[in-house]
Amino acid sequence: MISQEYGCYLLLTAHKLYGGEFYWNEEFEQPMLICCEPDAMIVLMTWNKVKGRLVGDKADHIAYFLDEFGKATFQPEKGKHVVYL
16 A cells, blocks of 8 residues: 555656656556657556565665656657656
C-alpha cells in the first residue's frame, strides 16, 4: 500500500513539473502519466520502482528515475515512445 501511495505522489509531482495526462494501465494494473502527446509518448509508471526501493534495491533510485523522465520530456523527438517503469 505504501508503494502505491508514494508512487501516486511521484506521479502527481511529475505532472506538476512536466504536465501530461493520467491513464490507467491495464497490463500492470497501475496509473501512469503520459507526456508529450501527440508528437511523442513518454510514459511514467512508478509503483514498481517505489516498491523496489522500499525492499532495499539501491538500483531503484527514485530521484534519478524522475530526473531521467523529466529529461526525456524536454523536446522529445517526434514519434518517440519511451516507458519509464
